Amino acid sequence: LGNGATIMDDGGETHIITVNFIVDGSPEKLSCECDAGESVATLRETLSTAWRISLESVVLSYNGETLSDVTTLSQLGVAPGQALDLHVQVLGVVEGSRDESPSGDTQARVGHTSVEVERAKQAKPFLGGYRHAITGVEYHHATAQTASNRKPPDQSKLRERDAQTVVSRNKYQQVTADAATQMQKTGCYISNSPDKIITSLKYETADEYHKRILEKIIILQSYWRRWLAKRYVDGLRRDKLKRDEWEKQEAVRKQKEREDRIKREFDRRMNPNTKEDFDILYHALEMWRQDELKHINSTTSGPERKAALCELLEKEAELIASIGRHKNTAQERNREGEMKAFLEKTAAPKRWFAFDGGVTEMDTPYTLRAQQLRDIYNTLTLKGLSSDERLDVLLTLKSTVKEHDCTLTRDIVQLADREADLLMRKTPTAALYGLRKRIASLFFQYCKTPMFNPEAARHIKIPQDPMSLCNNFYYCRGCCQYLPSTDFELSTNSKVTGHCRSCCDVDNRARARLDLTLYRGMLASIRKEEEAHGDGSRIAFLIQESDLCYLVEDIWGCQSALSASDDPYELTLGRWDSKEQWSPWNCILLTKDEVVGHNRLDDVHESYGAEFIRKVNHRHVLAKNHFSSMPALEKHLEPKIKALPLPRPKEHVISVRVPPA
Numbered sequence: 001l002g003n004g005a006t007i008m009d010d011g012g013e014t015h016i017i018t019v020n021f022i023v024d025g026s027p028e029k030l031s032c033e034c035d036a037g038e039s040v041a042t043l044r045e046t047l048s049t050a051w052r053i054s055l056e057s058v059v060l061s062y063n064g065e066t067l068s069d070v071t072t073l074s075q076l077g078v079a080p081g082q083a084l085d086l087h088v089q090v091l092g093v094v095e096g097s098r099d100e101s102p103s104g105d106t107q108a109r110v111g112h113t114s115v116e117v118e119r120a121k122q123a124k125p126f127l128g129g130y131r132h133a134i135t136g137v138e139y140h141h142a143t144a145q146t147a148s149n150r151k152p153p154d155q156s157k158l159r160e161r162d163a164q165t166v167v168s169r170n171k172y173q174q175v176t177a178d179a180a181t182q183m184q185k186t187g188c189y190i191s192n193s194p195d196k197i198i199t200s201l202k203y204e205t206a207d208e209y210h211k212r213i214l215e216k217i218i219i220l221q222s223y224w225r226r227w228l229a230k231r232y233v234d235g236l237r238r239d240k241l242k243r244d245e246w247e248k249q250e251a252v253r254k255q256k257e258r259e260d261r262i263k264r265e266f267d268r269r270m271n272p273n274t275k276e277d278f279d280i281l282y283h284a285l286e287m288w289r290q291d292e293l294k295h296i297n298s299t300t301s302g303p304e305r306k307a308a309l310c311e312l313l314e315k316e317a318e319l320i321a322s323i324g325r326h327k328n329t330a331q332e333r334n335r336e337g338e339m340k341a342f343l344e345k346t347a348a349p350k351r352w353f354a355f356d357g358g359v360t361e362m363d364t365p366y367t368l369r370a371q372q373l374r375d376i377y378n379t380l381t382l383k384g385l386s387s388d389e390r391l392d393v394l395l396t397l398k399s400t401v402k403e404h405d406c407t408l409t410r411d412i413v414q415l416a417d418r419e420a421d422l423l424m425r426k427t428p429t430a431a432l433y434g435l436r437k438r439i440a441s442l443f444f445q446y447c448k449t450p451m452f453n454p455e456a457a458r459h460i461k462i463p464q465d466p467m468s469l470c471n472n473f474y475y476c477r478g479c480c481q482y483l484p485s486t487d488f489e490l491s492t493n494s495k496v497t498g499h500c501r502s503c504c505d506v507d508n509r510a511r512a513r514l515d516l517t518l519y520r521g522m523l524a525s526i527r528k529e530e531e532a533h534g535d536g537s538r539i540a541f542l543i544q545e546s547d548l549c550y551l552v553e554d555i556w557g558c559q560s561a562l563s564a565s566d567d568p569y570e571l572t573l574g575r576w577d578s579k580e581q582w583s584p585w586n587c588i589l590l591t592k593d594e595v596v597g598h599n600r601l602d603d604v605h606e607s608y609g610a611e612f613i614r615k616v617n618h619r620h621v622l623a624k625n626h627f628s629s630m631p632a633l634e635k636h637l638e639p640k641i642k643a644l645p646l647p648r649p650k651e652h653v654i655s656v657r658v659p660p661a
Helices: 039-052 206-270 273-298 303-347 365-380 387-399 405-425 430-448 452-456 466-470 500-512 515-532 547-557 594-601 610-627
Strands: 016-023 028-035 058-062 083-090 096-100 106-108 127-133 138-140 350-353 358-361 473-475 483-484 571-575 589-591
Touching: 039 058, 039 083, 106 365, 127 387, 206 273, 273 303, 273 500, 273 515, 303 452, 365 387, 365 430, 365 452, 387 405, 387 430, 405 430, 515 547, 515 571, 547 571, 547 589, 547 594, 547 610, 571 594
Parallel strands: 016 083
Antiparallel strands: 016 028, 058 083, 096 106, 127 138, 350 358, 473 483, 571 589
């Protein structure tokens, strides 16, 4: 650097300092010898001249601090003969690749270059490069990995003739085989055996030609029509076979259903279990009594008739007593099932249905208590336990009921102690039947009490709030009791509440002995069909079984209006006009198969005859006369029926007779 002169002091010692230039971003290290009094400005000027860059681009720093131009090397605290490390920061773009420094050392030109990095939108394949030995980072070659810029198309040749004209060319083809003809001549013999003599036929005029073509067409048409007729007949034959097979299957199905129904009714009569089963028994008893009475009246008279009537009365009393015994057995069996069903309801966990169809269940303290009581009751009623097991059950029972002190719990504990004492004395099991039944009955009463089983309050019929008893309770004139409205069965033409369901059942079995099971099923099927129509039909859901019985027996005569079929299990009341809602004045009694075909008719007035329509309208008028007085159905009467010259119904108020206090 500088002029390369060596400075010595008075003692003859030199003031030379070795300066090492460390360039940022370059692995090479530059070094030279400089005088101790050399300034930083001189060093910057020398570096800018040697590297051919501007003076402002060279910045020197020492120990992280930028040096000013007036600072000398001796001021940096370096003794002569020692080395000094200066950091060089070069700003700007370097021109040239490499050059020689004034000191003769090879120096690298260092600079900063702006590079645009294009982020790849997809993973690029490796097409060459290298990997860093220390960090393991892969570097790709820019020439192989960088997408080249496409050359824009030449706009001047887009609409030239060469681009707009279809290129065509001619192609010549040669046959695969050559053929030649040869004539017979002197020295060449050709056989004429394969030759044919062609003579002209009779001349055919245009009329003859068209006539011949017409004859051929007629022949073709005859064969075509024969094929069509044969195919049509084959289709009819197949349809007939399918129809015969379907009729056979339907006959077998109906016969099987009839046999199953008879078998089911026989089982219900032999083993009655429900109220409907006993209604069937009482109805059969009434039919038998009427037949016997008719036979007695037609065959006997005088004293013989009276004796026969007394004998008939005794037989009827015996049959009624037999039915009563069956009824008591069924009630005992049903009561046990109802008790277990009640305990299962109280012990059931809370359930929620999720949006995905799953079910979430949760047990509360009340349900856990109910489950404990249910398990104890099931164990109490379990048969076949040994004496030790029974004693364990009684001990568990006593520990459970002793949580509450009342008359009921004290009675249960007393009976449990009595049974335990009898078990210790080896008492036979048959002698303990009544005692165990009393214990089970009292414990079930304990389980039904909301104080001991809070979950039972949600399932008992008697409400816990006394104020709720003031609403919807009516007085029954038969049993002289106040009962909720659900215990009264009102027909559509009722004016007062009348008797409760229990009193009506007793009166029916004592007098008329009607069996409405058939009409109950018919009414359920009618309501199902009306619900499937989805047109808001409501009258079918207002009438009762007794009303439907009047329609079928008194209005339509228990037979189909079309085929006069009298099988009650095949009959149903369908819509007369399928476009209007079902009602007693818009229905017709048909078989189930006939209803299917009737519903397919677009207009019943065009499909049926005038006489048939007149008979149907007459029955509709009779139904209107009977059902027009219904308070619940009066607002549903159609305007055209109200316009008929018939007496208008009067308004009625349902009154309840309350006995004096």
